[in-house]
Amino acid sequence: MQLPKIPPTPAVLQILNWVFRPMAYMEECTQRYGDVFALKLDKSIPPLVFVSNPQDLQIILTQDTKELEAPGDLNGLLEGLLGKRSVVTISGVEHQRQRQLMMPPLHGERMRAYSQIINNTTTKVISQYPQGQPFNIRHVSQEITLRVIMQAVFGLDEGVRAEKLQQLLGEILENTSSVWRIALLYLPALQRDFGPIKIWGRQLELQEQADRLMYDEIQERRENPDSSRTDILSLLMDARDEAGQPMTDIELRDELMTLLVAGHETTATAIAWAMYWIHKLPQVKEKLIQELDSLGDNPDPSTIYKLPYLSAVCAETLRIYPVGMLTFARRVKTPITLGGYELPPGTPVIGAIYLTHQREDLYPQPKQFKPERFLERQFSPYEYLPFGGGARRCIGLAFAQWEMKLAIAKILTMRELELVNNREVKPQRRGLVTGPDHPIQMVIKNQRQIKSRSLETSTVG
Numbered sequence: 001m002q003l004p005k006i007p008p009t010p011a012v013l014q015i016l017n018w019v020f021r022p023m024a025y026m027e028e029c030t031q032r033y034g035d036v037f038a039l040k041l042d043k044s045i046p047p048l049v050f051v052s053n054p055q056d057l058q059i060i061l062t063q064d065t066k067e068l069e070a071p072g073d074l075n076g077l078l079e080g081l082l083g084k085r086s087v088v089t090i091s092g093v094e095h096q097r098q099r100q101l102m103m104p105p106l107h108g109e110r111m112r113a114y115s116q117i118i119n120n121t122t123t124k125v126i127s128q129y130p131q132g133q134p135f136n137i138r139h140v141s142q143e144i145t146l147r148v149i150m151q152a153v154f155g156l157d158e159g160v161r162a163e164k165l166q167q168l169l170g171e172i173l174e175n176t177s178s179v180w181r182i183a184l185l186y187l188p189a190l191q192r193d194f195g196p197i198k199i200w201g202r203q204l205e206l207q208e209q210a211d212r213l214m215y216d217e218i219q220e221r222r223e224n225p226d227s228s229r230t231d232i233l234s235l236l237m238d239a240r241d242e243a244g245q246p247m248t249d250i251e252l253r254d255e256l257m258t259l260l261v262a263g264h265e266t267t268a269t270a271i272a273w274a275m276y277w278i279h280k281l282p283q284v285k286e287k288l289i290q291e292l293d294s295l296g297d298n299p300d301p302s303t304i305y306k307l308p309y310l311s312a313v314c315a316e317t318l319r320i321y322p323v324g325m326l327t328f329a330r331r332v333k334t335p336i337t338l339g340g341y342e343l344p345p346g347t348p349v350i351g352a353i354y355l356t357h358q359r360e361d362l363y364p365q366p367k368q369f370k371p372e373r374f375l376e377r378q379f380s381p382y383e384y385l386p387f388g389g390g391a392r393r394c395i396g397l398a399f400a401q402w403e404m405k406l407a408i409a410k411i412l413t414m415r416e417l418e419l420v421n422n423r424e425v426k427p428q429r430r431g432l433v434t435g436p437d438h439p440i441q442m443v444i445k446n447q448r449q450i451k452s453r454s455l456e457t458s459t460v461g
């Protein structure tokens, strides 16, 4: 039986390449070994097989509850942050049940309710930034997405507990975003403090404080039930399993943390990337502004959501540097053939979203930002998959797309911005996401107003 090729370098070098230059390393491995290759990243499991060809992706994402499984134990690296009872770290029937509980508040009609929250929050946040003073656009998008997810999850983004939780979460994620911390995750021997250098202990301290706040909120709600609340925490607290049992406090805490983490940093980074491309490429900005202005004052959020060019810009943003460069890992249950290799049971397999999105045969000149690709042709769910697929497809897909489109539309219709410099920004690992390698500095030039479908610009007072 022939197994996928693995680089001949020692495991520790593979880990270091993987941690510090994951995209370049994956591209080098594809060039050397073809569409399917493996890396030795974790002593406790067999080499991880990377797959990027749409035919192979279709197999793993349609068979991941049949010939393969989508087990939570392969996401063990996230256990420290999300907990053992998170939808990300649990498996099998329990995982499917938990997904079903969490999905309704993130879909359908609920999106209309969140539209207002997104619009109001974006207006509030962008209004804090004065004209002429440079700022990092990711700080803006992070504040928007953190406030929005806090309201969706808890029904509040103000008050002492909410403010404290937002601040703690910001710090926890900022710490998580350093590549050094990712290195610590892969190299457990380093998971401790070194004398006065309290990298690991500080993170635990912050998490404990955040946990306490979440448990206090849960406790308070148990004591004062309010059936009129529609936030995600209330819905999860009301949910019962087949045996009529509610979720435990630990389960609730882990799902809250999962939603706050998964629902915030990802979309914030995607909005920041979109703002970069829109302002880097004048023709993209011009077309987009024209499309948005054609809607006049106060357009309906679903009209904004359906705008073709805005949708294409968001799609291309998530193609070129997908915020999640990988799917979660799946594991082979019965022998399967991928890329000509027969993989035995137990083999972990991962979808390399970044590599698929960089395929020249699907996306000619893949390193160029061209929203028109998405107007000219449709891509299959295995050719374009920023949200993964199958049993672990992102449950925040609809939420993220609404938030991206509405926040971008709101910022662009309120303010005229520009990049502070023309320096090229490259992708790099930023904790759990693929973010910019240096801050994207922007500045507000003017305030914008659309009056009766004609555009006016005036100086911010």
Ligand code: HEM
Binding pocket: 087, 088, 089, 099, 106, 258, 259, 262, 263, 264, 266, 267, 270, 318, 322, 323, 324, 326, 327, 328, 329, 386, 387, 388, 389, 390, 391, 392, 393, 394, 395, 396, 397, 399, 400
């Ligand atoms: C642009 C924004 C986002 C991107 C690019 C993204 C991407 C992804 C990807 C690639 C996966 C793995 C899918 C797979 O293995 O097949 C995933 C899973 C997940 N995402 Fe997202 N995501 C985004 C926003 C969100 C939001 C807003 C939420 C929640 C409000 C969320 C919650 C989750 C959860 C809970 C999972 C795990 C699902 C499971 O294990 O069953 N994501 N996401």
